[in-house]
Amino acid sequence: MPEYKAPLRDILFARDELLGYPEHYRSLPGCEEATPDLVRSILQESAKFCEEVLAPLNRVGDEEGCKWSEGGVVKTPKGFKEAYQQYVEGGWAGLASPAEHGGQGLPESLAVALGEMIGQANWAWGMYPGLSNGAKRTIHAHGTEEQRNIYLTQLASGRWTGTMCLTEPHCGSDLGMLRTKAEPQIDGTCKITGTKIFISSGEHDMAENIVHIVLARLPDAPPGTKGISLFIVPKFLPDADGEAGKRNAVACGSIERKMGIHGNATCVLNFDGATGFPIGPPNRGLNCMFTFMNSARIGTAMQGLASAEVAFQHATRYARERLQMRSLSGPKAPDKPADPIIVHPDVRRMLLTARAFAEGGRALIYFCAKQVDVAHRSPGEAERAQVESLLALLTPIAKGFLTEVGVESAYLGMQVFGGHGYIAEWGMEQNLRDARISTLYEGTTGIQALDLLGRKVLQTQGRTLMSFTQLVRQFCEANETDAGICEFIEPLSELNKEWGELTMKIGAAALRNPDEAGAAAFDYLMYSGYVTLAYFWAAAAQRAAKKRSAGTTEPGFYTAKLQTARFYFQRILPRTRAHLAAIQSGAGNLLDMKEVDFLIDA
Numbered sequence: 106m107p108e109y110k111a112p113l114r115d116i117l118f119a120r121d122e123l124l125g126y127p128e129h130y131r132s133l134p135g136c137e138e139a140t141p142d143l144v145r146s147i148l149q150e151s152a153k154f155c156e157e158v159l160a161p162l163n164r165v166g167d168e169e170g171c172k173w174s175e176g177g178v179v180k181t182p183k184g185f186k187e188a189y190q191q192y193v194e195g196g197w198a199g200l201a202s203p204a205e206h207g208g209q210g211l212p213e214s215l216a217v218a219l220g221e222m223i224g225q226a227n228w229a230w231g232m233y234p235g236l237s238n239g240a241k242r243t244i245h246a247h248g249t250e251e252q253r254n255i256y257l258t259q260l261a262s263g264r265w266t267g268t269m270c271l272t273e274p275h276c277g278s279d280l281g282m283l284r285t286k287a288e289p290q291i292d293g294t295c296k297i298t299g300t301k302i303f304i305s306s307g308e309h310d311m312a313e314n315i316v317h318i319v320l321a322r323l324p325d326a327p328p329g330t331k332g333i334s335l336f337i338v339p340k341f342l343p344d345a346d347g348e349a350g351k352r353n354a355v356a357c358g359s360i361e362r363k364m365g366i367h368g369n370a371t372c373v374l375n376f377d378g379a380t381g382f383p384i385g386p387p388n389r390g391l392n393c394m395f396t397f398m399n400s401a402r403i404g405t406a407m408q409g410l411a412s413a414e415v416a417f418q419h420a421t422r423y424a425r426e427r428l429q430m431r432s433l434s435g436p437k438a439p440d441k442p443a444d445p446i447i448v449h450p451d452v453r454r455m456l457l458t459a460r461a462f463a464e465g466g467r468a469l470i471y472f473c474a475k476q477v478d479v480a481h482r483s484p485g486e487a488e489r490a491q492v493e494s495l496l497a498l499l500t501p502i503a504k505g506f507l508t509e510v511g512v513e514s515a516y517l518g519m520q521v522f523g524g525h526g527y528i529a530e531w532g533m534e535q536n537l538r539d540a541r542i543s544t545l546y547e548g549t550t551g552i553q554a555l556d557l558l559g560r561k562v563l564q565t566q567g568r569t570l571m572s573f574t575q576l577v578r579q580f581c582e583a584n585e586t587d588a589g590i591c592e593f594i595e596p597l598s599e600l601n602k603e604w605g606e607l608t609m610k611i612g613a614a615a616l617r618n619p620d621e622a623g624a625a626a627f628d629y630l631m632y633s634g635y636v637t638l639a640y641f642w643a644a645a646a647q648r649a650a651k652k653r654s655a656g657t658t659e660p661g662f663y664t665a666k667l668q669t670a671r672f673y674f675q676r677i678l679p680r681t682r683a684h685l686a687a688i689q690s691g692a693g694n695l696l697d698m699k700e701v702d703f704l705i706d707a
């Protein structure tokens with residue numbers, strides 16, 4: 106199994122050189138403590154923990170999986186609990202939690218960097234603290250002071266972990282059909298009754314208590330999504346001191362056997378009149394849960410980046426060592442019996458594809474993380490509204506697009522290993538199996554596509570789209586005279602214009618026939634993803650070109666950046682043509698066929 110190395114150099118490039126994080130922290134209230142020195146030492150310590158503690162457990166987690174036993178007890182794989190203890194003792198759980206609740210109060214974007222490395226080292230393990238982060242944000246945004254004092258403090262310490270309970274057997278994408286009941290009690294609590302399925306980290310042995318954030322329906326609530334409320338349902342009820350006390354009536358009925366992420370327990374949770382504490386206003390639960398879901402969506406986008414990074418770094422090391430056949434243009438390693446496979450153009454196609462998605466995806470995610478810092482901390486209302494708009498647009502793109510290309514990268518990573526990629530020993534088949542869930546949970550790609558095109562773009566008359574295309578336009582205008590990077594600026598500028606025009610055409614077609622929007626949505630999501638990444642690759646190329654001409658001690662790093670940008674523009678970006686053609690072909694080729702004719706022999 107190859108060793109994981111945290112991509113610290115590229116994380117620093119994305120954050121400091123591309124996105125201007127040092128200035129961002131200096132100018133944002135409450136972030137001043139995050140000095141470049143402190144950030145660097147936190148990143149180095151994170152890397153050490155992930156490389157030395159979490160990565161060695163990745164395969165153990167896959168092979169051993171979680172074990173359920175009678176009474177709803179779940180045992181995590183060997184070493185998971187101890188690693189979590191180290192995480193808690195290191196203070197990692199509260200890195201970005203508010204200081205008044207025992208956290209370190211550092212910027213959220215710093216926790217994103219920690220999350221990136223955790224996810225790459227061991228995705229299944231990372232889902233336990235990962236879901237706690239969403240629970241913390243939800244309680245912080247919508248909880249009462251008392252709820253914050255108890256739950257946020259315990260979650261920030263890492264002694265308790267969190268979950269997100271939406272899915273039921275008959276409803277996944279369509280939460281309007283949710284049935285779990287909430288019966289109000291005299292003391293203001295509710296009795297929660299129902300079954301939730303597929304709940305990640307729903308039961309385990311790593312923490313003292315588990316805080317379930319649960320969607321349920323009050324009596325006489327309006328049907329559909331407007332009648333859903335939100336509740337905190339702890340596994341153990343807090344006692345008078347805010348410690349885990351009496352057992353609540355929620356139990357893990359079973360855990361799922363599944364394709365990947367074996368080290369994370371995917372649970373059926375039975376709520377049998379469990380005590381739930383309302384959070385946020387009645388019937389506005391889905392709105393409040395969006396705080397959790399948006400955080401989880403960026404978290405899942407990170408899985409796309411993780412799958413690509415793991416594929417890229419392991420496959421590159423392998424391709425440098427594996428000797429097979431000679432280069433078509435003559436031997437490159439004449440002293441050896443064959444050339445390393447990295448000399449072959451097709452192997453390079455696969456490596457560079459994974460690299461372009463990993464590094465481009467990293468830039469997109471750290472850009473989003475920067476906007477989250479501003480949304481939470483900026484005193485300026487207009488600035489907060491501006492970044493909320495950007496985040497509204499970029500969240501479904503990051504989740505939907507990056508997970509699709511993450512799975513593609515994991516597939517290519519395995520392909521580089523040839524038959525050895527199919528063998529467990531090398532870890533590439535695990536990467537592919539683990540990656541596969543990312544396009545499914547937290548809203549499938551189809552649902553992200555509808556959210557992007559319908560809710561985010563068409564319903565705002567393109568305003569959210571413009572918040573990003575304006576940024577791209579300004580970047581292109583500022584660099585249009587730079588001959589050194591015109592190979593990036595010109596196509597980006599054209600695509601940026603085309604994106605707006607295409608959106609207007611889809612909007613007009615959807616007014617005549619709403620199915621046109623549904624038929625365009627997936628291709629629109631992918632088209633948008635490729636254009637979005639083109640912006641970040643053009644910006645990376647611009648920074649790299651500047652560094653090279655100013656003189657640098659790392660010419661290899663910046664030259665490779667420019668070359669990867671060129672690869673992206675010349676070999677990946679043309680995929681937008683296929684998505685454009687598919688969109689322009691309209692809904693007929695999807696909808697004309699009668700349902701009964703789909704399966705002739707049925």
Ligand SMILES: Cc1cc2nc3c(=O)[nH]c(=O)nc-3n(C[C@H](O)[C@H](O)[C@H](O)COP(=O)(O)OP(=O)(O)OC[C@H]3O[C@@H](n4cnc5c(N)ncnc54)[C@H](O)[C@@H]3O)c2cc1C
Nearest residue numbers: 269270271272276277278303304305371546547548549551
């Ligand atoms: C390992 C794992 C972990 C999970 N963790 C959690 C968790 O922690 N908490 C939680 O609440 N849930 C969790 N889930 C559930 C997950 O979020 C859902 O499975 C997912 O949202 C899809 O719902 P579904 O499975 O019911 O599919 P369905 O909603 O039945 O969808 C089936 C297919 O139909 C498509 N589809 C549905 N409606 C439309 C539409 N209107 N337009 C176009 N296409 C459509 C979908 O894209 C999909 O391809 C997890 C699932 C798994 C497998």
